Amino acid sequence: MATFDVKNIGHLRPAISRGETMPSPCAACSIRHLSLCAALQENEVQEMAAIVTTLEVGAGEPLIDEGQPAVHVFNVTSGAIRVYKLLIDGRRQMTGFLFPGDFLGLANEETYAYSAEAVTASTVCRFPRRKIEALLIKYPRMERRLLGMASHELAAAQEQMLLLGRKNAREKIASFLLMLSRRAEQRGLPADPIFVPMSRNDIGDYLGLTTETVSRTFSDLKSKGAIELLPAGKVRLAQREHLEEVAEGA
Amino acid sequence: MATFDVKNIGHLRPAISRGETMPSPCAACSIRHLSLCAALQENEVQEMAAIVTTLEVGAGEPLIDEGQPAVHVFNVTSGAIRVYKLLIDGRRQMTGFLFPGDFLGLANEETYAYSAEAVTASTVCRFPRRKIEALLIKYPRMERRLLGMASHELAAAQEQMLLLGRKNAREKIASFLLMLSRRAEQRGLPADPIFVPMSRNDIGDYLGLTTETVSRTFSDLKSKGAIELLPAGKVRLAQREHLEEVAEGA
DNA sequence: CGCTACGTTGAGAACAATCAACCCCGGTGG
DNA sequence: CCACCGGGGTTGATTGTTCTCAACGTAGCG
Known part of the structure; x- marks a missing residue:
């Protein structure tokens, strides 16, 4: 049992830290065409790279806890993530499995509406929500891309409701x-x-x-x-x- | 049985037609604060009014058929709409009930991914999808509002998955x-x-x-x-x- | 080498589905 | 005017799919 870890934080190991001194992880991102960043031009990718932190998450480790302040958004770059909601007696409903390119953390409210954990060892790009929101305003094309991803997810959610209900x-x-x-x-x-x-x-x-x-x-x-x-x-x-x-x- | 109705079209009665000659229905819209149009300023509302058609839909009448070309988007202004998907043997899963202010018709693909019918006699604002898309590009604030509505719907969908599954x-x-x-x-x-x-x-x-x-x-x-x-x-x-x-x- | 987590299989129970009967109401037509 | 019909709702009896509880096998790991 780890002794000095801050709960739910200590396990998140920055693999590559902020962009400035390191070579941009985004420039070489192999799943960019699948991700939010597909909408970006070269100079815009630079701006993303400047605010990104690349994290490694071990199998079973949490990434998001329902109810916590929604301060980050994430993009999965390798591995698999499970997203779920709980009833108070512990019953769990997975709302999705996320793979490289998938986006995570979109929230209307100030807190996350769901939890997320790594299924297998995974890497994710983490962005401060406030800064991403600023970029969305600056680059409407990026916002359009995000809307497209959201409506795609919405269609998938409706398909899943059909599955669950019928x-x-x-x-x-x-x-x-x-x-x-x-x-x-x-x-x-x-x-x-x-x-x-x-x-x-x-x-x-x-x-x-x-x-x-x-x-x-x-x-x-x-x-x-x-x-x-x-x-x-x-x-x-x-x-x-x-x-x-x-x-x-x- | 109606004799000359075009199937699935004839029942849609324009209540107030295009904006130019009529007083704008949007100006007096009582549920605007709930709708997509909440994001609009006065002059922008004019532009919406110019492309809107107000329709009345009788109880049980269809509004959208899954698989049809997605040429319109809708905003419910009165009544109640049911949205659903079908399995080929007829099993049906409602994916939502829509009330005044709710938005309908968002589609990534060229065709609708679900069907929609009036539960009770209802009125809806209908917009050509192409023209709405043009307005979204022109007014990023409107696009932002739509993204907010979509992510709100996504959270609701996840809650519904929890309900259906657990x-x-x-x-x-x-x-x-x-x-x-x-x-x-x-x-x-x-x-x-x-x-x-x-x-x-x-x-x-x-x-x-x-x-x-x-x-x-x-x-x-x-x-x-x-x-x-x-x-x-x-x-x-x-x-x-x-x-x-x-x-x-x- | 044992412990734990995960997967499989069996037996029985339980919740919801199915099949069926009946009521009520509103609309229609004789 | 009233009998008939059909749709929606309720309730009962029975069935059946999935859950629950339980046992056991296997693989990975300390």
Whole structure:
């Protein structure tokens, strides 16, 4: 047990600190085309680089705590982040899994409305919210990009509501696997043997199911030949067409 | 059965047409402070008025069909609108109920990702999407307001995911009634005897329940004295504190 | 080498869905 | 005028999917 860590802060290790003396991490950012920074021109990237801090977050470590002052926004650059809300008795609903390029921390209120933790060891770019807001005013193109990302997220949230409210366990799992596949593809990773870094419990909390039901449903899909469970958390979508049909409720 | 109506179009009756010859409907708009137009100054309101069409939509009539080209955006000015997505076998998930001031039609893609219908007779302001986009570029303040509305909606969507994935029937109904109460209050209506214009079936499709479960849960809350069912779709929240606790999962 | 976290599988329970009957009300047409 | 019809709501009986509780296997790690 660490002895001198400030709670929820000490684990966040700056990997590369403020931009001025170091080479800009943004210039070489490999996922910029996916991120908020896609909207930026060269000189604007400089301004972002000047206010960014690159952080490493270990597996399971918190990044955001619901209810805390919303002083930072983040951009995921590697790894996977889980975002969730809790009921007071501890029931948890994952509202999303974030991958490189995804944005995190948008808040209307003065406090975060959700919590976020690393699923696997991850790196994120952290920006002071106030400074980002100033940049948004200065560069409307960036604000437009952010609006685009927000409305994209909104569409995804509505799709997830359809899943949570109206799909059964098998349809939920099929939808989930296909979602991971599509997002991997967007990032230039293989669309078929997909990497599933999160636990059965995490998946359950994302889909409104229990660990056991997730496990049973995986087993069921496997026994029917629709998927194959490979070592190291990889899953092969052996019958993608079939999975698509199941996911749509056909 | 109407004989000459163009399908899904004929029922949309322009109440007041384009702004130029008519007195601007926007100038007297009573819910402007709640709407996108809250961000506008007098001369900017003129520009909105120039591109707006005010429509009346009868109870049950469609406003948006999922998959159709997203050529308009809307602002609700009276009544109530239901927004939903369907699975191919007909299962329906309501993604929201919209009331005066709420915005509708934001789309990243070229087509709508959801459908929308009037719950009760309603009026909406309709704007050509292209022209609104031009105004957003011209007036960044308006774009900022829209981003604020989008991130507010995103927070609401996450709250709804928590409800759909992790709350039981009683908690869902309690949350729903309190949501209606808060939104009525925001609009200057009484927060307590609330008006519930939508059917049990609509409520079920919003909460991920069946009609029967919604009805039973209402009856149950009534028998426990938590609510009172008044005539004309009004509901009294007799024990608001208790409902709050139930809704939070306490 | 044991501990813990995670995953799987089984048995039984529970909550909500399904199927069904009935009521009430408003609209329509005989 | 009134009988009929259809939609919405309520309630009951039964079913079924998922949850809960439990046991056990396995892999990683101190």
